[in-house]
Amino acid sequence: MLEALRESAGLWRLPLTTPTLPPATMTNHYLVGDLEAVLVDPAAPARVDQNRLAALLEEAQRAGIVVQALFLTHHHRDHVGAALDLRARLGLPVWAHARTADLLPEIRVDRLVADAEMVARNADGSPWQAIHTPGHAPGHLVLWHATTSVLVAGDMVAGEGTILIDPQDGHMGDYLASLDKMARLHPHALAPAHGQVLHEAVAVLDHYRLHRLAREQKVLEALPRTWTEVDVLLPAAYGDVSRLAWPIALRSMQSHLIHLAELSRVERSGELWRRLT
Numbered sequence: 001m002l003e004a005l006r007e008s009a010g011l012w013r014l015p016l017t018t019p020t021l022p023p024a025t026m027t028n029h030y031l032v033g034d035l036e037a038v039l040v041d042p043a044a045p046a047r048v049d050q051n052r053l054a055a056l057l058e059e060a061q062r063a064g065i066v067v068q069a070l071f072l073t074h075h076h077r078d079h080v081g082a083a084l085d086l087r088a089r090l091g092l093p094v095w096a097h098a099r100t101a102d103l104l105p106e107i108r109v110d111r112l113v114a115d116a117e118m119v120a121r122n123a124d125g126s127p128w129q130a131i132h133t134p135g136h137a138p139g140h141l142v143l144w145h146a147t148t149s150v151l152v153a154g155d156m157v158a159g160e161g162t163i164l165i166d167p168q169d170g171h172m173g174d175y176l177a178s179l180d181k182m183a184r185l186h187p188h189a190l191a192p193a194h195g196q197v198l199h200e201a202v203a204v205l206d207h208y209r210l211h212r213l214a215r216e217q218k219v220l221e222a223l224p225r226t227w228t229e230v231d232v233l234l235p236a237a238y239g240d241v242s243r244l245a246w247p248i249a250l251r252s253m254q255s256h257l258i259h260l261a262e263l264s265r266v267e268r269s270g271e272l273w274r275r276l277t
Contacts, residue, residue, distance in 0.1 A: 016044035033120030073154030074137035099139030135175025159195020172259035
C-alpha cells in the first residue's frame with residue numbers, strides 16, 4: 001500500500017490526525033488481512049484524511065484484497081469518527097462488539113462480533129481473530145493473528161501517551177484481567193491505536209499490569225481510615241505526575257478506588273472514601 005506502513009503479514013498502518021488524548025495526536029488506522037480484510041478504527045474527521053483512507057481501500061481492492069468491513073475496537077470518538085462517512089462513501093458495513101453497538105446509537109452496527117470470532121484472513125488462510133478485552137471500554141476488542149503472534153491492541157496499550165481507565169465507561173478489574181488474557185496468548189508484537197508498534201510484547205503487558213498495581217497500592221496507602229474526599233489524595237498518589245495531568249489522574253484514581261472497594265479494601269459513602277485494610 002503506497003501510503004500505509006507494512007508492519008507484518010496482512011497488517012498495514014496509516015496514522016491520521018484525530019481528537020485523541022494528549023500527548024497523542026493521531027490514531028492508527030490498520031488494514032488487517034491480505035485476503036479478506038477489515039479497516040480497524042476509521043476515525044479521521046478531516047475530509048482530506050478520509051480521502052486517503054478511501055484511496056487505501058481502493059488500492060487494496062485492486063490488489064485482490066476483499067475489504068469486508070469497518071471494524072471498531074470500541075466506541076470512543078477517536079476510533080469511530082469516520083465510520084459514518086466511509087460507510088456512506090464506500091458502502092462498507094460496520095462491525096463491533098454488542099456493547100460497543102449499545103454505546104453508539106448514532107452508528108448502525110451491521111455485525112455484532114463476539115469473543116473468538118474470525119474477522120479477517122491472510123492469503124495463506126490464517127485467520128485474524130477478535131478477542132474481547134473489556135476494561136478501557138466494555139466492548140473493547142483486539143485482533144489476534146496466531147501465525148505471526150501479532151495483536152492489534154486498540155487502546156489496551158499505547159505506543160504514545162497513556163491508557164485512561166475512566167470510571168464512566170471503564171473498569172480497572174476488567175482491564176487488569178484483559179491484560180492477563182492478552183499476555184497468555186504470548187504475542188510477539190502489539191500494534192496499538194496510538195504510536196509505534198511495540199515489540200517485546202509480553203514484557204510490555206507485564207509492565208502495564210505491574211504499573212497499575214503499583215499505582216493502586218499508592219492510592220491505597222494515601223487514603224486514611226477516616227472519610228476523605230478523593231482529590232486530596234492526588235499529591236501523595238500521583239505526585240510523580242505533572243499537575244497538568246491531574247484532572248485525568250483524578251479519573252484514573254477513582255477507577256482504582258472502585259476496584260479497591262470491590263476487593264473490600266476501601267469503602268465509599270457518597271463522595272467520601274476511607275481505607276479498610
